[in-house]
Amino acid sequence: MTGNYADGRRAGWVRALTGVVLGVGALLQAGVASAGPLVRTGAFKEATSSQVRAMLARDNGTVHGTIVSYRGSVARVTVVVPQPEFPFPKFEVRHVDNPTLEFRAGTTVKFTFIDRVMGFSHSFQITRKAPPFPMFPKIRPVLAGTELSPPPRDGKSVYADFTWRPAAGHYYYVCAIPGHAHMGMFGAIIVK
Numbered sequence: 652m653t654g655n656y657a658d659g660r661r662a663g664w665v666r667a668l669t670g671v672v673l674g675v676g677a678l679l680q681a682g683v684a685s686a687g688p689l690v691r692t693g694a695f696k697e698a699t700s701s702q703v704r705a706m707l708a709r710d711n712g713t714v715h716g717t718i719v720s721y722r723g724s725v726a727r728v729t730v731v732v733p734q735p736e737f738p739f740p741k742f743e744v745r746h747v748d749n750p751t752l753e754f755r756a757g758t759t760v761k762f763t764f765i766d767r768v769m770g771f772s773h774s775f776q777i778t779r780k781a782p783p784f785p786m787f788p789k790i791r792p793v794l795a796g797t798e799l800s801p802p803p804r805d806g807k808s809v810y811a812d813f814t815w816r817p818a819a820g821h822y823y824y825v826c827a828i829p830g831h832a833h834m835g836m837f838g839a840i841i842v843k
Contacts, residue, residue, distance in 0.1 A: 689776070690764075690797040690811040697807045698765065706763050706810065707731070712745050712752075719744050720753040726760045728752065730775055730824075734767045740826065740836045742775070749838040756819040756842050765810040766800040774799050774827045777815060777840065781823060784832035790825055799828070817842045 698706070710729040712719040721728065731743045741748045754760060764775040776796035784790075795815040803809045822840035825832040 688795055688813075689793060690813050692798045692801055695766075695797075695800050695809045695811045697803075698810050699807060703731075703765055703767070703808050703810075706765060709763070710745055714745050714747055714750075717747060717750050718753055719747060719750045721758065721760070722755065724758060726754055726758050727763075728760060729763045729765065731765045732768050732773045732826075734769065739834045740768075740773065740828075740831050742824065742826070742836060742838060749835065751839045751841060752824070754817060754840070754842045756817070758817070758842075760815045760817065761812065762795075762815065763810055763812050764797050764800075765808050766803055767808040768803065769806075770802045770804070772799040772802050772828065773831070773836075775824060776827055777822055777824050779820070779822055780825075781821075782832070782837060784825060784837060786833045787829050788825065788827060788832050790827055790832075794822070796824070819843060 707729050709727045711723070711725075711727045712721050719728075728744060732740065733743045744750050744752065762775070766773050774797050776790055777794045778790050778792065779794070780790055794817075795813060797811050797813065800809050800811070817840070819842050822842065823837055824840060825837040828836075
């Protein structure tokens with residue numbers, strides 16, 4: 652087997668798997684999209700590595716172990732699905748995997764969600780639904796977040812911005828792709 656043949660088979664397999672994931676994800680999104688103010692898939696934009704670095708630099712959180720705290724009237728949160736994502740997909744904020752995010756009530760939270768995983772879609776959705784999450788999550792209601800990202804390609808990332816103004820309480824952020832939240836792609840949000 653030559654390298655080109657193996658690469659071609661691998662690329663074909665990745666395209667087929669991506670199509671299945673997008674198809675299943677689209678079916679799930681159809682039931683969730685009207686449940687909350689989600690950024691539509693078509694609203695995602697492409698970003699280069701230098702643009703991603705600039706977005707990461709805008710995050711104004713402070714890390715305390717597995718907690719990222721935000722103070723002030725405006726919180727700028729940059730959430731990344733880093734590459735590589737194996738063995739399990741995860742979110743990352745300020746280099747912390749699936750951290751607990753802390754905000755003060757009344758804060759305007761400006762999220763930037765970045766998917767860096769070539770060929771795969773993810774979402775970032777905020778809900779009051781607590782874990783454990785089943786293999787096929789029914790995340791309702793969705794309070795804010797994104798629909799599925801288009802799969803990043805050509806060495807670029809995709810991103811979307813949205814704003815959330817939470818009341819005091821406990822929330823969770825999750826990826827709605829089947830199996831992702833089930834495998835641990837979620838985190839807690841505490842608003843005091």
